[in-house]
Amino acid sequence: MALTKKKARWLMARKGFLDMLPLNLAVLPWGILCGSLAVQRDFSALEAILMPLIVFAGSAQLVAIELIANNASLATILFTTFIISSRHFLYGLALRDKLKVLPTKWRYSLGFLLTDELFALSSNNKSFVGQLRLVYAVVAGGSFYVFWLLWNVAGVIAGSYLPDLTHLGLDFAIAVTFIALVIPTIINLPILVTVIVAALLSVVFKLMQFELDLVAAALIAMYSGYLTDRFLHKKNDVNNTDNHKISPSVKDST
Amino acid sequence: MTLLTILLMAVITFTTRYLFIHPRLPVRLGAKMAKLLSFSAPAVLTAIWVPIIFIQQGQLSISLHNPYLIAATLAIVAAAKGKSIYLTMFVGLITFVLSQYILSL
Structure with missing residues (x-):
């Protein structure tokens, strides 16, 4: 019954997926909001899907969509994106000593996946230490990326049939998730x-x-x-x- | 034009996430700095969720007519007692939908 390397990796991947699952589900309304808003503000399907695919941000995406739709200047859009995203500097700093020593492949992947949600799951002293915990982090962060993309695509597809969702209080789902993450710590x-x-x-x-x-x-x-x-x-x-x-x-x- | 904007936005969000984990960046963190940064998760996450609860349409809203406040209060109690992330989310979302409905009557 010895735990083989392969089995151990599978177990850690599973744990990463399950730990992130509530957060993946909680961003459903927010993702649909981002996707549908892009379509309603006359983005093409390609542009609307590139947002979660390469920008991969929540509030930065939403604010930028409104700014682009209102013909804001490029400088304004980029500056606003920078301000909203600047909190990630703190995450990088906090994890610097653990992540800077990793091989390039892991470092770039985890850097790309370093969202509020992944950071919230990384508070353990030993997170990112050793291959198994890296598997955990990449699966947790990667599943968040996939689900975020999925919800956005759903929003893009349903976009033209949906009403304007911006004032329905969908941001409460974000707030309650962070309450669930912060209060027990x-x-x-x-x-x-x-x-x-x-x-x-x-x-x-x-x-x-x-x-x-x-x-x-x-x-x-x-x-x-x-x-x-x-x-x-x-x-x-x-x-x-x-x-x-x-x-x-x-x-x-x- | 929009495509270019999105591309540049992607460069910015990736840079803010990646910059400080780049090994060649000449930054060294002492023990004090590491201790300070250990408070970054509760600090940043709280600074994200609290304004969502208390600020509605740019105005401070501390009243029983604010469904965010009612639902957040119960979610905090659930999080403190139950420690289960699903329970907290469930309590919060149900309370939010119900209080939104009741307040709209």
């Missing part, structure tokens, strides 16, 4: 502080119509979590030296 005070600061600032910055609202709120929230963590560690160190009464000199220095 709040396991200590620093993460709780991070979440509360991100929540408050993201709303304030958005109401101020600050262009870098998301990234600015996230950066300040991350720093707040980091400071909380340092503060707790310092307090712990002080308590430890007090309790153990190691030596007067150590105690005096605190």
Whole structure:
């Protein structure tokens, strides 16, 4: 009954698929919205399908479709895409030490597949370490790509029969998915502080119509979590030296 | 023209994802930076979902007439208690559809 290499890979691929499945299903309304909106805004089928195929983004696709339909300048469209997509710099940085050492093939694939959803499934210390976890990540991220494409194509096909879906509240499906991903990860005070600061600032910055609202709120929230963590560690160190009464000199220095 | 725009957009989204995992980029992360970045998932994901709940048509909406708020509250309770992603999504979506329907009566 030894676990062969092939079997182990199959099991990890399966786990990657199953872990991503709820997220793949949750983006159905959003994908159909993107696909149908493109058709309703007079994109050709090719253009509408190239969006999920090569741009592979959620809100950036949606915003760009409206901008292109309104004849915005190329510079505006590209700048907006850059701003919306800039949060991914943080994901790349966070995973840099793990991914930069990978062979080119894996690095380019995982770089392309590095969405919010894949990043959310990558918080484990050991993610991307070893071939089996790479199989897991590529299947999870790859299945998300395939499903995203599928939902978009469905939207493109149904597009001309569907009403305008932009005000139906389909974005709630995105919100509830991220609630399901974030809330269970709040396991200590620093993460709780991070979440509360991100929540408050993201709303304030958005109401101020600050262009870098998301990234600015996230950066300040991350720093707040980091400071909380340092503060707790310092307090712990002080308590430890007090309790153990190691030596007067150590105690005096605190 | 649209094709060119889409192509350039693809270059941008790929670059923002790939840039910092490129080995030849001269960036070194210390222990402090790594600790800071460990908070990026809760920070970014929260900054995405919270405005969806609280801001409707550019306005802050904190009231029982906001179906997003009602459904998100129950989804958060489900996520905190149940820890199952399917349960949370189910509770959230059902509540959202129901409260949207009731509020439209």
